[in-house]
Amino acid sequence: LAKTTQPISMDSYEGQEVNITCSHNNIATNDYITWYQQFPSQGPRFIIQGYKTKVTNEVASLFIPADRKSSTLSLPRVSLSDTAVYYCLVAEGNAGNMLTFGGGTRLMVKP
Amino acid sequence: NAGVTQTPKFQVLKTGQSMTLQCAQDMNHEYMSWYRQDPGMGLRLIHYSVGAGITDQGEVPNGYNVSRSTTEDFPLRLLSAAPSQTSVYFCASSTDRRTEAFFGQGTRLTVV
Numbered sequence: 001l002a003k004t005t006q007p008i009s010m011d012s013y014e015g016q017e018v019n020i021t022c023s024h025n026n027i028a029t030n031d032y033i034t035w036y037q038q039f040p041s042q043g044p045r046f047i048i049q050g051y052k053t054k055v056t057n058e059v060a061s062l063f064i065p066a067d068r069k070s071s072t073l074s075l076p077r078v079s080l081s082d083t084a085v086y087y088c089l090v091a092e093g094n095a096g097n098m099l100t101f102g103g104g105t106r107l108m109v110k111p
Numbered sequence: 112n113a114g115v116t117q118t119p120k121f122q123v124l125k126t127g128q129s130m131t132l133q134c135a136q137d138m139n140h141e142y143m144s145w146y147r148q149d150p151g152m153g154l155r156l157i158h159y160s161v162g163a164g165i166t167d168q169g170e171v172p173n174g175y176n177v178s179r180s181t182t183e184d185f186p187l188r189l190l191s192a193a194p195s196q197t198s199v200y201f202c203a204s205s206t207d208r209r210t211e212a213f214f215g216q217g218t219r220l221t222v223v
Binding site for chain 2: 101
């Protein structure tokens with residue numbers, strides 16, 4: 001199965017904007033792009049989901065170009081509590097009903 | 112509203128023993144899944160179900176069985192535990208594969 005591709009890790013400082021990009025070249029035509037956040041010793045937690053263009057909620061923004069082969073999660077003004085692993089999920093065209101995670105991006109926010 | 116409840120939270124097994132990890136959700140979700148997460152790694156899909164009576168294999172199904180007799184419950188059975196199955200196991204549920212998934216707190220399993 002084709003997988004999403006994300007940077008393994010990123011560092012940032014408090015108050016900065018963080019952008020994490022995910023590549024998903026084989027995304028299904030009718031599928032969504034979903035991002036999850038995971039803290040140590042906890043299950044993943046839904047952050048945001050989108051299909052195209054831009055989606056914004058109280059936590060993050062999601063930017064999706066017209067070809068939908070990539071997406072960017074934007075976290076405005078991060079704090080220490082945003083230190084976590086962030087996963088980008090898409091359903092592949094030939095994956096049926098499977099929902100698979102990639103390796104995620106480990107974000108470290110420093111003071 | 113309890114969400115997704117996993118039991119037990121911690122378990123130590125001896126090699127060769129069998130056990131069942133329990134997962135229950137109270138959101139009337141059709142889609143449920145089991146993942147394992149090894150230290151420092153992402154989640155890998157073991158088995159999933161799109162509704163009562165329907166289950167299917169994920170990426171790493173060997174050594175595990177599942178059943179889905181009710182919408183609420185999706186137990187994961189380890190047939191003969193091996194040290195390679197030492198991991199944290201997460202259960203998740205959602206309306207369908209595309210919608211927001213809710214995860215349990217995980218079961219930390221050690222096989223010695």
